[in-house]
C-alpha cells in the first residue's frame with residue numbers, strides 16, 4: 001500500500017504505524033455531564049465499516065506526523081490523505 | 096450413516112458407492128426456534144450442542160457462503176490451553192478436554208493430533224513470565240512443562256539455539272496441545288448436527304434483522320425472511336457488519352491474518368513451535384508442508400488477502416529460529432478476517448435487544464475455542480445464563496473495567 005503523504009509525497013505504508021478510527025481525534029470533554037458514557041464509547045466502541053474508513057496513521061519512520069487516511073477496507077484503495085493537525089484545526093481545535 | 100472400520104472395508108470393496116451426503120443441504124423453513132447466523136466452526140458447534148446436550152429442536156444454521164469457507168477453513172489449526180488469566184484458562188482447558196473426546200462424540204475423524212506445542216523464550220524476564228503462565232495453567236488443571244535448552248535441542252536439533260540474535264533460553268511446552276484438521280471440524284459438526292435434525296442452510300446471507308419493539312423476531316436473508324425464537328449471531332470477522340443491522344457498535348475491529356504453507360517435505364517438525372522474540376509459529380501438516388503464520392497486517396481490513404510487508408516479517412521471524420527454512424519455497428498463502436476485540440478476549444453474551452445473542456471477538460485464537468465456544472453459547476441460548484467457564488465474556492466488562500487482557504496492551508485491537 002502506498003500512502004500519498006501531503007508533505008512528502010507517496011510513501012510505503014510500512015513506514016507508518018496504525019492507530020485506528022479517525023474518530024479518536026475527537027476526545028470527549030472529561031468535565032462534561034455525560035463524560036462516562038462518552039469515554040466508554042470513545043475508548044471501546046467502533047463502527048468498523050466494510051467500506052470507506054477514515055483512520056489515523058503515524059509516520060513513525062518518516063516525519064512523525066499524524067495523518068487521516070480515507071481507505072476502503074475491502075479494496076485498500078486510498079482516496080484522501082490529510083494531516084491530522086489540519087483536520088483538528090478545521091474543527092476549531094489546536095490553533 | 097455411521098462410520099466404522101467395517102463400513103470402510105465394505106465400501107472399499109464395492110467401489111465407494113454406498114456413502115451418503117455428509118449433511119443435508121436444507122432449504123429454509125418459515126420459522127425456527129433457534130436461528131444461528133454463521134456456519135463457521137462456532138456456529139455449527141453451537142447448533143450441535145444445542146441439539147445434543149440441551150435437547151433443543153427446530154434449529155437452523157444460516158451461512159452466507161459454503162460451509163468451511165470462513166476462518167474455520169483458513170486457520171493454522173493449532174489447539175492449546177496455555178492462557179494466564181482466570182477469565183480465560185478454565186474456558187480454554189474445557190475446550191481442550193472437549194477436543195480430546197470430539198472424534199468419538201461426533202463419530203468423525205477430525206485428525207486431532209496432540210503433538211504438543213512449544214513456546215520458546217529468549218530472555219530471563221520472558222522465562223519468568225512463562226513460569227508464571229505455566230503455574231496458572233497447572234492450577235487450572237492443564238498441563239505445562241518448562242523445557243531447558245538441552246531438552247529442546249534434543250527434540251528439535253535444527254533450532255538456532257546459540258548464535259542467534261535472540262538465543263533460545265528454553266521453552267514452555269504443553270504436550271496436550273497440537274493440531275486438528277480444520278475443515279473436518281466444520282464437516283464433523285455439520286454432519287452430527289444434521290443427523291440430530293438441524294437445518295444447515297448454505298448460500299443464505301443474512302441482510303437484515305427483524306426487530307420489533309426492541310425484540311428480535313427473525314432474520315431477512317437472500318433466500319427470504321425467516322422468523323425465529325432466538326437469534327444467535329456467530330459470524331467472526333463479520334460481527335460488526337451483522338450487529339450494525341441491529342444498530343449496535345461493538346468493541347471489535349476486523350483485521351486480516353495471513354497463513355502460509357511451504358512445499359511438501361519429509362517429516363521435520365514433530366510438534367508446534369512458536370518464536371518468542373517476534374511473531375512466528377510453525378507446524379508441519381500430515382501432507383508434509385510447513386504451515387506457519389505470524390502477526391495480523393495491522394489495519395482494519397475486510398479483504399480476505401494480506402499484503403507483502405507481513406509476508407517478509409513472518410519469514411524473517413521464521414529464519415531467526417529455523418535457518419533451514421531459507422531453502423524452502425512457499426506453496427500457498429491466504430488471509431482470513433479476524434474479529435479483534437478491545438482486550439484480545441471474546442464475548443459470549445446477550446445483547447440489549449431481546450432474543451438477540453452474540454458470540455464473537457475471537458481474535459486469531461478462536462479455532463482452539465470451537466468446542467467450548469459452541470457449548471457455552473448453546474448453554475447461554477438454552478438457559479439464558481452464562482456457562483460457568485464463560486462468565487467473564489460479557490459486553491459490559493469494558494465499561495466496568497474488567498478487561499481480560501492477556502497481553503496487557505490496552506484497548507488497541509491490532510496489538511492483541
Ligand SMILES: Cc1cc2nc3c(=O)[nH]c(=O)nc-3n(C[C@H](O)[C@H](O)[C@H](O)COP(=O)(O)OP(=O)(O)OC[C@H]3O[C@@H](n4cnc5c(N)ncnc54)[C@H](O)[C@@H]3O)c2cc1C
Pocket residue numbers: 132133134135136137138157158159160161163164165166167168169170171172173174299300301302329330331332333337352353354388429430431432433457458459460461462463464
Ligand atoms: C490465517 C489464520 C490462522 C489462524 N490460526 C489459528 C490457530 O492456529 N489457532 C486458533 O485457535 N485459531 C486460529 N485462527 C482463528 C480462528 O480461525 C477463528 O477465530 C475462528 O475460526 C472463528 O470462528 P468460526 O470458525 O465460527 O469463524 P468462520 O469460519 O469465519 O465463521 C463465520 C461464518 O459466518 C458467515 N457469515 C458472515 N456474515 C454472514 C451473514 N451476514 N449471513 C450469514 N452468514 C454470515 C461467514 O461466511 C462464515 O462462514 C486463525 C485464523 C486465520 C484467518
